[in-house]
Amino acid sequence: MIEIRGLTKVYGRTQTPAVNKLDLEINDGEIMGFAGLNGAGKTTTIRLISGIIFPSGGNVLVNGKDIVKNKIDASKNIGWVPELPNFEPNSKPVPLLKYYAGFYGLKGSEVEDKIEKLLKRFHIWDARTKKLKDYSQGMKKRFSIAAAMIGDPQNYLFDETLNGLDPEGVRNMRDFMIQLKKDGKSVFLSSHILSELENVADRIAIIRKGQLIKVLERGELSTLGTTVIRVRIQNMDNGAMNILEKYGRVESYGDSLIVRDISISAEEAPRVNRELNQNDYNVPYFEITGEDLEDYFIGLVGENR
Amino acid sequence: MRDFFYDFRRTFTGKFTIVMIVLIVLSSVGISYAGAVLSSSGSSGASPQATAYILPEIYQAHDGGYNFSLYAVNGYGQPVTGLDLNTNVSLLNYTINVKSVQSSVVSMANFTEKTNGQGFSYFSIGGNSSVNLVQLNYHAVYKNGLGAFQRTAELFINNNTVTFAPNTISASYKILKNSTNVLYTMKVANPSSQYLANEFVYYAAPNGTPSPTLNVYYHVSNGTSSSSLPPASISNFTLYKSISGSDHYVLTLPLTKTANLKQVSVALTNSTGTILGGNTDAFYSSVSTAAVLQALLQVPYEFLIPIIGIFSAYFYYGKDKTSGVLESVITRPVTKGRLFMSRYVGSAVTFLLALLIAIFLSDYVLLHYTGSLMSWTSFFGIVFGYTIEAIAFSGIMYILAQFVKSQGALLGIGIGLFFLLVFVWGVIVDAILYLLHTNVATSAGYSLSITLGAISPTFYPSMITSYVTGYYPPTFGITSSSTAPLFSASSLGITLTSVVAVGIVWILIPSLISFLLARSRD
Ligand SMILES: Nc1ncnc2c1ncn2[C@@H]1O[C@H](COP(=O)(O)OP(=O)(O)O)[C@@H](O)[C@H]1O
Ligand SMILES: [Mg+2]
Numbered sequence: 046m047i048e049i050r051g052l053t054k055v056y057g058r059t060q061t062p063a064v065n066k067l068d069l070e071i072n073d074g075e076i077m078g079f080a081g082l083n084g085a086g087k088t089t090t091i092r093l094i095s096g097i098i099f100p101s102g103g104n105v106l107v108n109g110k111d112i113v114k115n116k117i118d119a120s121k122n123i124g125w126v127p128e129l130p131n132f133e134p135n136s137k138p139v140p141l142l143k144y145y146a147g148f149y150g151l152k153g154s155e156v157e158d159k160i161e162k163l164l165k166r167f168h169i170w171d172a173r174t175k176k177l178k179d180y181s182q183g184m185k186k187r188f189s190i191a192a193a194m195i196g197d198p199q200n201y202l203f204d205e206t207l208n209g210l211d212p213e214g215v216r217n218m219r220d221f222m223i224q225l226k227k228d229g230k231s232v233f234l235s236s237h238i239l240s241e242l243e244n245v246a247d248r249i250a251i252i253r254k255g256q257l258i259k260v261l262e263r264g265e266l267s268t269l270g271t272t273v274i275r276v277r278i279q280n281m282d283n284g285a286m287n288i289l290e291k292y293g294r295v296e297s298y299g300d301s302l303i304v305r306d307i308s309i310s311a312e313e314a315p316r317v318n319r320e321l322n323q324n325d326y327n328v329p330y331f332e333i334t335g336e337d338l339e340d341y342f343i344g345l346v347g348e349n350r
Numbered sequence: 351m352r353d354f355f356y357d358f359r360r361t362f363t364g365k366f367t368i369v370m371i372v373l374i375v376l377s378s379v380g381i382s383y384a385g386a387v388l389s390s391s392g393s394s395g396a397s398p399q400a401t402a403y404i405l406p407e408i409y410q411a412h413d414g415g416y417n418f419s420l421y422a423v424n425g426y427g428q429p430v431t432g433l434d435l436n437t438n439v440s441l442l443n444y445t446i447n448v449k450s451v452q453s454s455v456v457s458m459a460n461f462t463e464k465t466n467g468q469g470f471s472y473f474s475i476g477g478n479s480s481v482n483l484v485q486l487n488y489h490a491v492y493k494n495g496l497g498a499f500q501r502t503a504e505l506f507i508n509n510n511t512v513t514f515a516p517n518t519i520s521a522s523y524k525i526l527k528n529s530t531n532v533l534y535t536m537k538v539a540n541p542s543s544q545y546l547a548n549e550f551v552y553y554a555a556p557n558g559t560p561s562p563t564l565n566v567y568y569h570v571s572n573g574t575s576s577s578s579l580p581p582a583s584i585s586n587f588t589l590y591k592s593i594s595g596s597d598h599y600v601l602t603l604p605l606t607k608t609a610n611l612k613q614v615s616v617a618l619t620n621s622t623g624t625i626l627g628g629n630t631d632a633f634y635s636s637v638s639t640a641a642v643l644q645a646l647l648q649v650p651y652e653f654l655i656p657i658i659g660i661f662s663a664y665f666y667y668g669k670d671k672t673s674g675v676l677e678s679v680i681t682r683p684v685t686k687g688r689l690f691m692s693r694y695v696g697s698a699v700t701f702l703l704a705l706l707i708a709i710f711l712s713d714y715v716l717l718h719y720t721g722s723l724m725s726w727t728s729f730f731g732i733v734f735g736y737t738i739e740a741i742a743f744s745g746i747m748y749i750l751a752q753f754v755k756s757q758g759a760l761l762g763i764g765i766g767l768f769f770l771l772v773f774v775w776g777v778i779v780d781a782i783l784y785l786l787h788t789n790v791a792t793s794a795g796y797s798l799s800i801t802l803g804a805i806s807p808t809f810y811p812s813m814i815t816s817y818v819t820g821y822y823p824p825t826f827g828i829t830s831s832s833t834a835p836l837f838s839a840s841s842l843g844i845t846l847t848s849v850v851a852v853g854i855v856w857i858l859i860p861s862l863i864s865f866l867l868a869r870s871r872d
Contacts, residue, residue: 095681098872117353120683131674147356148682192678 078246361696429469533627659743735811745860
């Protein structure tokens with residue numbers, strides 16, 4: 046379990062905070078998605094949680110242990126899978142994993158067995174005599190997952206791990222994460238593509254410019270993507286608003302409006318257009334559309350918002 | 351602290367540690383060995399093998415003629431055979447009074463002779479009663495690279511200046527020599543030992559007549575004077591042994607290292623205790639191993655130690671820190687500060703261990719050539735001096751590694767640091783002294799130049815050895831013939847306190863700074 050309280054990171058005095066007063070909890074047996082555009086602060090958050098960089102404010106508790114004040118105990122329960130694997134290029138996987146294992150007090154044949162199991166599980170056992178610099182990008186990524194698992198931590202941080210995988214890779218990785226979840230681990234998985242997280246995350250925290258703007262629950266995820274009406278009204282006034290509000294919740298962006306949670310079926314929706322016309326409203330644009338998750342996401346975090 | 355010890359152990363048993371120890375040990379021992387071999391074969395001046403001493407004697411036959419015998423020995427006191435000798439003999443009539451010195455040639459002759467199988471060359475010339483001075487000139491003779499000393503021997507046949515031979519020698523000759531006795535004694539090289547010289551004794555008598563029994567005495571005393579004259583008294587001398595049966599002897603006095611750099615007097619007496627010959631010299635001139643080692647390693651270490659310091663900090667820490675590879679370790683149960691410390695201590699202990707082994711083995715290599723091991727203070731002075739220099743260089747690199755963001759930049763700055771502190775620093779010091787109009791010939795000016803020089807860690811080894819030897823520039827027991835002034839270490843502020851303080855500063859300050867940075871920076 047990871048508890049994030051008021052977490053803030055300011056890189057340079059003149060820069061706006063990369064992470065700004067973030068509050069989040071990732072529970073045991075839960076996969077928490079972490080969505081945001083590039084530069085939103087996902088990697089920064091993950092590096093703060095893993096103890097690589099120091100927070101400017103707030104704190105992170107890993108299984109109750111503060112990652113700054115009680116680094117040793119907290120780190121025992123962090124498995125970090127970086128966005129770009131970066132290991133000593135001349136190392137070979139077995140000695141390197143052995144070195145990492147030593148920090149957890151693991152040694153002897155126990156470690157060797159564990160390393161063998163992990164390398165086999167991630168299909169790099171046959172390449173164990175090669176140096177890491179000779180690994181493909183995919184192999185490096187799999188090695189970095191094995192490296193995160195060597196200490197058998199309770200919590201995992203995956204930074205854009207699904208990004209760039211082929212469909213089969215994505216499926217394998219999802220199965221793997223779901224297995225972690227079944228084993229009672231907490232998983233924190235970042236992505237700049239919300240829909241990537243859709244099928245795997247129990248909840249998705251959405252971050253924009255370092256700030257947490259929404260945490261989508263599983264239930265909400267399934268209601269996203271329902272029918273909405275997008276409409277533009279030239280001579281917009283309260284009357285038009287009253288008409289639209291009869292059918293659902295209205296969000297207005299200037300003369301562009303979106304009606305969500307509409308109370309009528311998609312087939313009946315043209316009724317709304319007719320009613321507006323009958324009341325002399327000039328409607329140059331009217332669309333009944335099923336909004337997908339990514340539209341929703343962009344709508345939420347997009348630059349022009 | 352478990353994490354610290356774990357990572358320290360791994361650092362210390364890592365590949366780079368082994369490479370570094372092997373590099374330092376092999377280069378040091380190799381330099382010591384090569385240096386010792388070269389210096390023992392190419393010592394200053396001609397080798398003893400290529401030296402010839404000509405020991406002349408003239409004895410007068412009863413018929414009035416003069417017989418000449420020239421005995422040639424090499425620098426070991428061994429006879430030189432087949433040596434060409436060109437000599438010129440003049441028989442003179444010589445008068446001296448208050449107003450003038452007058453001499454007229456009675457007869458003159460030139461001889462070209464070769465030394466025989468025993469090293470002798472003989473020739474003779476008829477005499478005349480008016481002859482009272484015999485002058486023998488023998489010239490530099492070269493044969494197979496041998497260079498003989500050119501000498502002129504003048505033998506006065508005058509009751510005031512010439513001693514006739516003791517009666518014990520052949521009745522048919524009177525022996526004439528230009529000294530008070532018939533024994534040549536001198537120090538010669540010892541072919542089996544570089545540091546211990548032999549005593550050569552030649553009993554000048556016709557046709558290789560063996561000497562009577564001679565008692566050899568010796569005495570070691572403080573001082574460094576040498577004299578070809580026999581000592582006046584043997585009252586506190588030690589009897590070495592009695593010799594007889596030959597006309598020449600090479601003696602190895604039973605001297606130990608305690609005679610090093612002291613004067614040894616040798617006296618030869620007859621059986622009744624009359625001193626017949628002898629001389630005083632430094633027979634035991636073992637150079638100190640520390641001096642040899644210091645001379646051999648100084649220049650190579652001037653480069654090696656800073657390079658080792660800089661590169662070890664780079665390979666143990668800086669490379670991984672700047673490339674981000676260290677991050678995959680930092681996420682483990684370890685703190686950044688202790689991860690830094692384990693690398694820092696790992697490299698420092700490696701320097702110490704490598705230098706302990708290197709200097710220890712070099713000491714034993716040089717033992718073969720100098721005959722002595724270093725004192726413990728010299729040993730640890732040298733080891734700690736270079737260890738701390740390496741630590742200081744690594745420490746500066748550890749600090750830089752906290753700020754520099756790329757491997758290439760860190761390496762570049764490291765190499766720049768090397769050039770600055772190893773090559774350029776002296777120039778900067780000179781420039782500062784020049785701008786301050788400092789006269790380095792004064793103690794105060796010299797002290798300032800040393801203080802400025804000491805800002806670079808390259809100074810520390812000589813600071814510690816100055817303290818050990820008591821002088822700056824440090825000299826390990828050899829009187830320096832160089833023109834550099836010798837200052838007492840304490841007059842320049844080099845005391846136990848300052849040596850320890852500077853050492854601690856170099857060990858602690860860079861490490862503390864980089865520890866605090868490593869601990870608190872991203
Ligand atoms: N080391 C750094 N120094 C300065 N600014 C940084 C650093 N790392 C990230 N940033 C800035 O912080 C913000 C968040 O970056 P990041 O956490 O990498 O976002 P994400 O992973 O969501 O793409 C960006 O504006 C980025 O430029
Ligand atoms: Mg990122």
